Amino acid sequence: MGILSIGVQALQANQAALQTAGNNIANVNTVGYSRQRVILETVPGQFTGGGYIGKGVNIQTIQRNFDAFLTRQATLTASTAAADVTRADKLKQLEGIFGGGANGLGASISDMLNAFSDVASAPTDLTARTVVLTRIDETAARMRAASQSLDELQTGITQELSQKVDAVNSLARNIARLNQEIAKVNGNGQPPNDLLDQRDQLVRELNQYVQTTSIPADDGTVGIFIGGSQALVLGTNVSPVSLVKDEFGDTLKNKLSINRNGVSIPLDENNLGGGEISGLLRFQNTDLNEGRNLLGRLTLAVSTAMNNQNKLGLDLDGNPGGNVFTAASFGAVNILQPVPPAILNTGTSNLSLGISDVTKFVASDYEVNFTSGTAGSITRRSDGVKTAFDFGTTNPVVIDGIAITEGNLGGAAAGDRFLLKPFSTSATNIASQFSTPRALAVASPVVGLMGSTNTGSLQQVGIVARDNPPTNVPVTLTFTGPNSYTRSDVAGTFTYTPGQAIQGTEPATTPLSQWSLTLQGTPKAGDTFAVRAITDPTLSVDVKLNAGNATAMMNLRDVAMFDGAAMTDGYAGLISQIGIRTQSANYAATVSTSIAGNLEKDRAGVSGVNLDEEAAKLLQYQQAYQASAKMIQIAQNIFDTLIQGLGR
Known part of the structure; x- marks a missing residue:
């Protein structure tokens, strides 16, 4: 009976090996599947006077080929690549908004200023004046169009973020469900390979949206953490994530927040690591915000300079000039609105903005932090430079050409903060202010x-x-x-x-x-x-024939206005800054994608199915199966011979 038992065990073991190899071949294209193999062990031999006699083979387990380190590294690098690629794609869209050439905003500004040359030569020529007004209207239209394109890009990003946050929550719930199923079967001593593969694949998919850290527990479940140390999944419990505004209620920015026990905990964007959500947030809160500020600075500087210069002239009727563009408007968001009462400023101060010098504008937001009723520091968010202030000594405070005035002087409380956004909406409603060519103030007073x-x-x-x-x-x-x-x-x-x-x-x-x-x-x-x-009655000068202010308007072309560059070069500087960001992001995406691809190949080399290898194993296990069957046949013949001998 010993040889029969050994044959049956061998037959069963090789049958399991054949079935496992066939399962590998069947799942060669299944995403997330890890190659499996049968682990066999020798049955302890029976002691006899002549030594130990072998008793066959047992199936120890069905093992999946899995390398925790390679899987973790491949997941991490794929998450980083997802963030870089997402940001690079959005920067390409941003770059496309600020086109160059004859149809670009820069060309329209140059054409507008150059049009004053004809008016300077013939100040009474209404046709030349009409061309100037047409150029002004075209410039305003292109500024508005760029702003609207930024708004559309902002809307698309918000929708994408919302969809990806929903996907994160869905994946987290599925991981928690698999945690529960794995914990149930964990006590039988054998690994649930398919369930583990499914969970690992969900973790990889989750990392495409947000980078995670996985920590296994003794019961077979795995904890998923994001933002450094915030638990997204603990066992079977899920803390859902959502999008919230920042502490200033800025409608143009979002933060990822995790909800634990009914409490929303905003996550630091710098701690999110990789993932598409991280890439989108970085683009929206940094790159797109800079694009808005660059466009807003250009719009505000050009329109204000043009308005101010036109006001220094006289029109064809001898009247002082007015605005050629709609007057500048600033955006100021403070912590008082619209943040809920739990985190309001405790002081009663308020801030207002004005223009001091358009040639000193820096494309940035500013955070005002009070340490007392009138004093504190102003942080330029674009580079983190801090400037101390004391409204009690100087009110308004001037920084980078912006005049900041404290209302209700001394009413601020220590810790009160304000976010100043002077440029973010400057181009939204820009338009030419008047349409009659006679009102163009080209004469000098x-x-x-x-x-x-x-x-x-x-x-x-x-x-x-x-x-x-x-x-x-x-x-x-x-x-x-x-x-x-x-x-x-x-x-x-x-x-x-x-x-x-x-x-x-x-x-x-x-x-x-x-x-x-x-x-x-x-x-x-x-x-x-x-x-x-020029209106001096003792002079025999016709105000209509004077074009001194037209020349001054034309000379604005060469005024050092944008980081030392001339007004007509301001748009080129904008394109350059966006282009540098795009180039850097493309390089980062290329590098991280290459690294992620190499590590995924390494991971697949361990866990993936090789059809040639599995086909060879099929032949090997087939021969072993046939030999096992032959062993049973021989055992049967021996048994039949024995029975026949006993019958005599």
């Missing part, structure tokens, strides 16, 4: 007149109004020599330097006021130069 008896080589380079109308004219400069002059409005002798501007006030004010005059050449003693209002 001040003119310069050379003395009729001058004998030197004095020449006027340019005269620019700083106020409209200037209140200190007429002013006569009388030169006492080649390098000095006196003024009719201020006592004293002043130094003359060719090409250096002479300001309307002495000493010059900050900001400049009245007018600015630039002369060149060498005057002789007794030479004069007069600054007059």
Whole structure:
């Protein structure tokens, strides 16, 4: 009977091996399936005087080929790649919004400013004036179109985030369900391979959305943690995630939050690691926000500079100019609204914004932190630079060309915070302000007149109004020599330097006021130069034929405005900054995708099914099965012979 028993055991073992190999072949294309193999063990032999006699084979277990380290590394790198690829794809869309060429926003700004050259040549030509207004309207339309495209991109990201958060919660619930099933069968001493494969695959899918850390428990379940240490799944319990606004209630930003026992816990974006949600959040809260700020800065600087300059001129009817674009509007979000009462500021202070100097704008949001009723620090979020302030000493506080005024002075409480977003919505409703060409203020309110008896080589380079109308004219400069002059409005002798501007006030004010005059050449003693209002009745000057302000508008092209670059180069700088981000993100995505692919190959090399290998095993197990069957046949023959012998 010993050989019969050994044969039966061998037959069963090889049958299991054949079945397992067949199962491997059947699941060669099943996602998440790990190759299995039968682990056999020798049955302890029976002792006899002649030694131990073998008693056959047992099936110890069905083992899945699984490497925990490779699986963890492949999952982690795939999560990182998912974040990088997602961000890179969105940055490509952002880059596409800011197109170049003749149809780009930069070209429209240049065309708008260049159009003033024709008006400067023929200030009464209504056709030339109409072209300027058309260019202004086109520029405003392109600014609005870019802003609307950013809004559409924002809406799409919000929808994607919502869908992916739902997917995370669904996967977490399925992992918890599998945890329960695995825990139930964990006590039988054999691993539930298929259930383990299913759970591992769900974990891999979960990491495509958000990077996780898995910690196994003694009962066979696994804990899933996100954001560093927040438990998403513990055993069979799930803490769902959701999207919430940040602590300032900023409608343009989202944070991932986990809900535990009814309490929402916002997760630090920097601790999320990889995953598509992390990539989307980083793009939305950083890249897209910078894109908005860059566009908003460009819009606010150009429109404000144009408005201010047009107000310094006179239209065809001799009236002071108005805005050519809609007036600037700022966004200021503070912790008082719309955050629920549990985390409100405790003070009563409020902040308002104004423009100090458009040439100093930085494309950034600002966080104001009070340490007392009037003092604290302002953090420029784009680079983290902090600036101390004290409204009690200086109100408003000026930073990067933005004037911040504290209302209800001293009403802030220590710990109160405000988020200032001066540029995020500047381009949303930008439009040309008027449509009549006569209202374009191209005439300068001040003119310069050379003395009729001058004998030197004095020449006027340019005269620019700083106020409209200037209140200190007429002013006569009388030169006492080649390098000095006196003024009719201020006592004293002043130094003359060719090409250096002479300001309307002495000493010059900050900001400049009245007018600015630039002369060149060498005057002789007794030479004069007069600054007059163009509306001075003693002058025989037709205001309609003056184009001084048109020239000033055209000269805005070369004003250093955007990080030292000229106004007409501002859009090129915007494209450059977005392009650098996109290039960097593409490189990161390429590298992380390559690393993830290599590690996945390594993991698949251990856990994946090799059809050639399995086919060879089938032949091996088939021969062993046939030999086992032959062993049973021989045992049967021996038994039959024995029975026949006993029958005699």
